[in-house]
């Protein structure tokens with residue numbers, strides 16, 4: 164091989180390695196969304212944490228807790244899969260995270276599929292309640308934060324049973340207060356048809372893990388549970404005929420054996436203004 168070809172091959176190899184290395188960097192990242200609404204009179208900041216799956220964020224989960232604190236949220240919402248069903252993932256990490264969050268902010272939680280798959284969903288709910296989280300299972304709460312009242316509604320993961328899930332959705336829809344900004348907290352992003360036209364201002368979801376592998380600007384996720392290949396709702400902001408859906412790519416890393424690619428772990432901040 165000529166010297167020039169060898170140099171080109173080497174340069175190409177180095178460039179490819181750098182691209183792969185950069186893609187595998189799953190450092191915690193903050194993504195902020197702003198939602199403007201006539202129902203809110205000044206900024207209210209929500210921190211959305213989802214799909215933690217008991218993953219490690221340093222001693223005492225400090226990295227994650229510090230990242231949340233740096234964003235100065237008014238309240239924290241957890242949209243499921245905070246606890247993992249695999250026993251290799253230590254549940255204490257999830258509990259310690261929620262307990263520390265609840266010491267500083269109001270915390271609202273809904274289940275994900277993994278809490279149900281653990282076979283101990285009621286026990287997990289009780290533990291999280293003990294940690295200070297408000298568990299929403301087909302319920303809504305009027306919350307005062309930053310001097311504003313907003314309505315936080317929440318439904319369990321559909322693993323609760325399809326009929327029970329639909330009933331929970333109907334209950335929170337019926338409880339919507341006119342002229343109060345409403346948030347539906349749910350695990351599943353793919354149930355868009357169920358969320359559309361109900362009058363929620365904002366729907367917050369997780370579950371898709373960003374489609375695990377991404378190529379920013381080209382592919383917004385390769386595969387996601389319940390959506391399959393090239394998932395439409397892998398992560399980002401979507402308009403559901405007047406309702407905004409925000410899907411977080413979540414906080415999981417080592418709970419999933421396939422590494423994330425151009426898909427850093429995500430803390431989502433939503434500023435209502």
Ligand SMILES: [Fe+2]
Nearest residue numbers: 244275276370
């Ligand atoms: Fe999930």
